[in-house]
Ligand SMILES: Nc1nc2c(ncn2[C@@H]2O[C@H](COP(=O)(O)OP(=O)(O)O)[C@@H](O)[C@H]2O)c(=O)[nH]1
């Protein structure tokens with residue numbers, strides 16, 4: 537995930553609130569100090585940090601509680617709101633032209649910022665949404681630039697246009713765009729060399745190519761590991777073009793990513809995507825609210841609910857279902873239903889990470905065996921009675937034997953299912969005890985605007 541270390545530090549600060557029996561000024565001040573430290577370590581601008589933490593402190597002490605919200609929830613909400621504010625409040629999308637017309641995107645950024653990688657990721661992102669995407673390589677600078685691009689997208693069947701012999705980037709851009717326009721592609725992404733190390737050269741290069749191809753949007757790719765230094769790049773870019781947006785890369789594992797994000801957001805330039813890994817799928821549309829919720833360790837419940845909505849038409853996962861998952865009061869049948877839904881949503885590990893408080897606490901073996909055993913579980917459960925499904929405690933030796941025989945599985949398989957059920961139930965209970973799940977009251981989500 538992006539900004540892992542910042543996330544852990546903020547999460548730790550918030551846990552102090554949820555664990556305290558009394559919330560007084562001292563606790564608030566202590567927590568605000570922790571938040572301050574976490575943001576400074578992430579290279580967020582000092583001035584900004586002081587502003588944010590002062591706001592949090594004042595509001596946490598002065599504001600009246602809204603009806604139906606506990607003091608703990610209220611403080612968490614304030615932290616969430618203030619941090620969202622400085623990460624940029626609105627989610628912005630790249631505007632695409634109507635069907636039948638090609639949208640041209642121009643990628644700019646200094647060398648090594650991640651342009652080429654992000655070009656491939658963007659192509660993949662839109663390809664998955666059903667668009668026909670072509671890539672134009674205009675990097676005449678770096679040896680093997682064309683091959684790098686071709687290799688990066690080779691397994692996803694995206695056409696790359698380029699000519700390793702041609703020396704003029706502008707000419708390449710023009711011809712490449714024409715090539716894909718003639719083929720009526722929906723989106724044409726033009727990758728550039730970005731051979732300049734400083735802003736001025738970069739902007740000049742962008743202007744030159746822009747003149748030739750008139751892009752619908754120029755996208756500045758910024759390396760997130762440079763922290764708040766990202767600000768000057770974003771500012772120079774913002775002054776030079778109105779059609780600009782920004783993608784910040786390498787937010788995986790970088791301690792300074794929070795600084796880069798907040799510094800760019802402060803310039804008012806829209807951040808549209810973030811890169812969080814080298815793989816072609818590691819691109820995320822940047823939605824500040826959702827991002828911060830995840831960062832603070834609420835889990836990304838809205839994403840989860842959205843996904844469930846897509847995956848299961850009839851058995852849609854309501855808030856109640858989500859709560860049941862956390863309450864530890866579920867039956868074997870519930871577990872099966874949940875596992876089935878989760879398996880529809882893709883790799884279980886990824887899904888678990890979105891569930892509040894679960895994060896990376898889940899043993900890998902558990903996830904793996906869940907995936908593998910899903911099919912077997914269905915067969916076994918088909919041989920169980922309603923009563924057994926609702927109350928698995930009653931399944932003792934003779935029943936195990938009967939169920940195994942009836943389902944054509946081994947007794948060990950039946951026991952494994954029951955063990956897994958116990959394990960999952962225990963896990964949910966622990967979460968609830970730690971009040972992580974308990975914090976996720978519907979009221980809180982109403983206030984966080986995370987509800988569906
Ligand atoms: N960890 C990580 N590495 C990235 C990310 N994006 C790009 N990189 C790496 O950064 C290096 C430079 O990327 P490249 O796309 O060639 O940059 P360009 O010179 O701007 O085209 C490569 O090694 C990439 O794999 C990211 O989001 N996370």
Ligand SMILES: [Mg+2]
Nearest residue numbers: 651652675728
């Ligand atoms: Mg490149």
